[in-house]
Amino acid sequence: MGLYHFRLPDIGEGVAEAEVVIWHVKVGDAVREDQSLVDVMTDKATVDLTSPVDGTVLAVHGEIGGMMPVGSIIVEMEVEGEGNVAAGASQPARTAARPPEEEKREEAPASPPPPAPVAVQSTPAPIKRATSRRDFETAPFAAPATRRRARELGIPLQFVPGNGPGGRILQEDLDAYVASGGQPAAGHALVERHGVGEQKIIGLRRKIAEKMQDAKRRIPHIAYVEECDVTELEALRADLNAHRSEDMPKLTLLPFLIRAMARVLPDFPQINARFDDDAGVLHSHEGIHVGIATQTPAGLMVPVLRHAEARDLWDCARELSRVAAAARSGSATREELSGSTVTVTSLGTLGGIATTPVINHPEVAIIGPNKIVEKPVVQGAFISVRKVMNISSSFDHRIVDGYDAALFIQALKRYIEHPALIFMGEAA
Template identity: 55%
Template sequence: MGTHVIKMPDIGEGIAEVELSQWHVKVGDLVVEDQVLADVMTDKAMVDIPSPVHGKVIALGGQPGEVMAVGSVLISIEVEGAGNLKESDKPAPVATKETPVAPKVEAVVESKPVAPRTAPVCQGPMVAREANERPLASPAVRKHALDLGIQLRLVRGSGPAGRVLHEDLDAYLAQGQSNASAPVAAAYAQRNDEEQIQVIGMRRKIAQRMQDATQRAAHFSYVEEIDVTAIEELRAHLNEKHGASRGKLTLLPFLVRALVVALRDFPQMNARYDDEAQVITRLGAVHVGVATQSDVGLMVPVVRHAEARSLWDSAAEISRLANAARNGKASRDELSGSTITLTSLGALGGIVSTPVLNLPEVAIVGVNKIVERPMVVKGQVVIRKMMNLSSSFDHRVVDGMDAALFIQAIRGLLEQPATLFVE
């Protein structure tokens, strides 16, 4: 038997060190070739480290959250044959059975349970979890469970690593048991547990970027109300006519198109500011970052050259990039190089938000939810679909009047959607 040592690889772009985000194996595990051993985090993206050999894990070279230099020992695997390490060169194990690797903790704060309007009385088979055990689930699933009055810790998860999916909530309700006393008792049980969550990996990068952005840029926000009735009618018409053959359109590709057209008159918004060199770079290409929530945190995949894309081309690219980001498959190139960012919380968009700039960009456009409200149009009270744009700018580069005029230009384009396509 021999030892095969895997060192932290050179990921490129001059990166000298990376953060060890998560182990997928532990000492004593048998691994096969191409099995993912660990996730490491660069400034741009999460990278999987696969095994090049079959064997047994005998030592781990670091703890989650540790910053490791390129070339340092990541993991040691016992293999058939001589291996690639001499006996005298074997490193001392850092993490063994006596010093276990800290498990990954889901960094999501679960809302306190509240009584729903109509609490379900038929509930499926429950899962025995400890009172302080937090099941894995996405924010959308957590909200869905809260709306249904379901405690996630009672639901059996069918996703990877026991993750609770929307289908699991449906199954929990559909399978039906009349005994609802256990969930009710658990909802009112006194709790004194505490949980400490290590800020590592993507969550650490997000924290660092948000703190850096708020400390360096002179943020100011501008909110404008937009009547989206006409563009929603156009979107519904296009989906009915072309949805089956070209794919369904959301509002996002229309917003991307509105950005592209408005930026022709406001090129100062499509820019990056190097505050160390004191240089503003205005770009002709419009690379739109689309903020996307994933299980590991907020990511911003980039729709490149939006100025050259049709509605359906933009829609397809947004969908592809969002799926890649949520699945942890987005590359560094797909997560970098944006010139302006679009952020939306969808149905959770609220009324007003104050988005944080994605430095070194100087503008970010935030989309709030669409609501139907009575509005006065030509002296008549009518029901219209209304939506706010809550946008932030870097006041070091963008003047307040220019920001207001830019958002009002987007408003005009969306309220008169034919102007999006008139050259």
């Protein structure tokens, strides 16, 4: 038998370290070649690392949320044959990665005993207690310490009213449930609450936080908001959707906006660009590669619709749907999540009146359509009800002057308000 050290490989693109996201194996597991060992995250994407050999796991290195440098040992395995470690070579300390909940269990002081039930005039209903592990697995939002205490008391959390942010169940909610004999305490909404939840920011959420912080620290943003009449565009969109064939995608607002941007951006090359501020070089791109800010179960990701200038309306819609679905399912490749030259961000029906989007560094502009509303609009001597939408935008003020930002958005507005121009070979 021999010892095999699996090291964090060079994932490419200058990546020097990666974050441990989730372990698929533990000490004592028998693994086969190509079996998943661990998922790690870089600045570009999450990568599934698989075993190059058959063997038995002796040790794993790296806690979830911890950063590991390229080349460091992350899994030690016992294998048939000689392995890849010379006999007598010094070995790293063998420690098994443990879930954060287990670490907190060791560090946290013992939970205080539950308060004695208070006397009530009526006969209290019996406290509903868990009878299976499934009761706990389906429990609502609560901190690990609260879940652990509920488990010790045998109380399934789905029966406990939560009064924390977003319905989070706090220790005080659990105390009140026990004290009331299994019923919500009277006037509970007015009871003082002092719980503090803790959540370690790791994985994609940490990458998002770092990227947003870096963008705001490095880029002096200038925001510009303009109102657009989208009545004609919405009528055209509804007609095209009503008469499309079954093999054609359903059109949303975004393909129209992307096609309008593809018509306007050639006149504003400094906006379809990436700014290397370390080198002081602006890279203006002829190809229009639109980043699509997409909300996924793991957090915000920006898949890229490449070469919007070469795609018609239907092709834009089809590719937009494909890359967004890949991001949401977690199957998007590193190439599909990098290389955008300008980003579009939309909150859909939650778009609000206006937003101040954060630029996707190292780009210099981001465009955000807001919610469409109907409102009375004065047209000459008449007042009519029109469909109106604000376009919010942010620009890197080091590269784009306010005047040029306004010119760009006004040009974009013309195409949006007169969508026939999108389909003309040359704008009138």
